[in-house]
Amino acid sequence: MNITKRLFSSVARVSQREPRSAVKLHFQKKEESTNFKKSFPVYEKKKPWDVQGITKDEFFGQKYAKMSTQRRDNFNEKVARQRRHRDERRESDREYYSKKTVHYQERLTVPKNPLSEYIYGTHAVLSALVANKRASFNTLYLQHNRKEAPPGILKLAKQYNLSIQDNVPKGTLNGLTGFGVHNGVVLESKPLEFPLISTLGPCNGQDGTYKLASIDELYNSVQELSKEVVKSKSTNQTNQVETEIETPRFPLGIYLDGVTDPQNVGAIIRSAYFMGVDFVVVPDSESAKLGPVCNKASAGALDMLSVYKTNSSLKFIESSKKNGWVVISTTGKLNKSEEKSLLSKHSELESLDDMIIHANELNNICQEAPVLLVMGSEGLGVRTNLFTRSDYLVGLEQGREDGSGIVDSLNASVATALLISKCLG
Structure with a gap:
């Protein structure tokens, strides 16, 4: 009979002799408690002095009583070395945690100037x-x-x-x-101060100048500021001969509507500065703070680019349109129900077909008039009030048929950079 058969036969005999719950454990079990050991018995290993029925001191006294002098010296040297290493380790830990505490206190007790x-x-x-x-x-x-x-x-x-x-x-x-x-x-x-503007003024595309109406918060007055548009540069290379052409153009501005992530705002400002956008306008509320985090994400472009604030988005958009600015808002692809709901709420809109343009048409519009490109947040997009007051709606077509709908949009900064390239390309 092999081992497997003997094992099964012994189990069968035990099951026939008495119930499984009554089988006695052949090892000593600790006292039952309410923790893990209550359900799982453990082996108890007795100490050698408990086995002999003596105290711990008596056990070690008997163990080392008959040691030779040389062995005792070696033993004492070993104990001393262990104690020395233990003290050195404790001292090292004490120095480490002391430095860590000082480091932590240094970090927390830096006198930061709240005005800086x-x-x-x-x-x-x-x-x-x-x-x-x-x-x-x-x-x-x-x-x-x-x-x-x-x-x-x-x-x-x-x-x-x-x-x-x-x-x-x-x-x-x-x-x-x-x-x-x-x-x-x-x-x-000192924090960077951003001028508060009320409207974008008329623009002269021949000499590349435009006006801004800036609000003086101290005296609550409006002051017109003339701005010169940065000349666009294009490079044509033929047979290793580089020709630089400078031509005046209409200005291009970006309005950020409800973008609350400072990383996104910083990345948008960085792309805008790099690609030649003239200015960026952000609302005074419901927008990311233009502070150090945004500045870091912009790689310093926040200080280099003209950035303005406005405290009335609707008035700013409407007055700018009256001064000849073309307002283009970004949008995703609307389904029939969303389009029907939007038209029912805004009777002034007859149809959205005339408003929607292809991204490739942006460059032609920028060559004919000053443009204000409105970018919305990734989740909500452009607000409906600004959406309906726009001259055109534009979006980026998805290059992949993704039925899951998981990746159905772009990051706000990436989408802005692509649309800027369409405008100035």
Whole structure:
């Protein structure tokens, strides 16, 4: 009979002899408790002094009573070495946690000025110093030695007579920036002020100028500011001969409606500056804060590009349209029910077919009139009030038939960059 058969036969005998619940355990079980050990019995291993029925001190006294002198010296040396290593380990842990506590306190007890803004990142700090749009700069903090600092930043900091603090602990910079990716460079300065405008004025496409109506919040007055459009440059290369052509054009502006993510706003401003957009307008409320996080995401373009605010979106859009600006809003593909619902709520709209244009038509419109491109948030899109006041609606066609509908849109900054390229391409 093999092992398997003997095992099954023994189990059968036990099952016939008494119920399974009555089978006695052949090992000592600890006292039942309300924890894990209540349901799962464990083996109890007795201590050697308990087996002999003596105390722990008596057991070790008997064990080491007959040691030779050499063995006892070796044993004492081993015990001393273990105690020495234990004390060294404790001291090392004490120093580590002491430094960690100081580091943590340094990070939390940095005297941040509530009236200042802490710009961080190499490009953001350099752009702020180059643009010089802020009221004042206070202190430049460097994680490493000033000799290792970016030369452009250090040169401008000395030119502005800024206070420079180098070899600043990383924990201090983390505290100043809220754990932003500061690259070891932080600049304390006054917050960037954004002009409040009420409307976009008339534009002259022949000499590339346009006007802005700026609101003075202190005196509640309106002041007209003339702005010169940045000339667009196109490069044609034939047989390694490069020809640069400069032609005046109508301005292109971007209005951000309800974009609340500072990373998205920063990325949009970065793309707008890089591709030649003239200005960006954001609402005074329900929009991302144009602070250090946005500045870092824009790689410093927030200081370089003209950015304005408005406290009345509808009036701003309507007055700008009266001054000849073409308002183009972005939209996704509307189904029949959504289109019917929109037309029923707004009787002034006869049909959306005349409003919807292809993205390739944007360049032709930009060559004929100044354009304000309205970008909405990723989730809600452009608000209906602005949507219905637009001259045209434009969207980007999806290149893949995705029946799941999981990836049915683009990131706001990516969509903005693609539409800017269509406008200025």
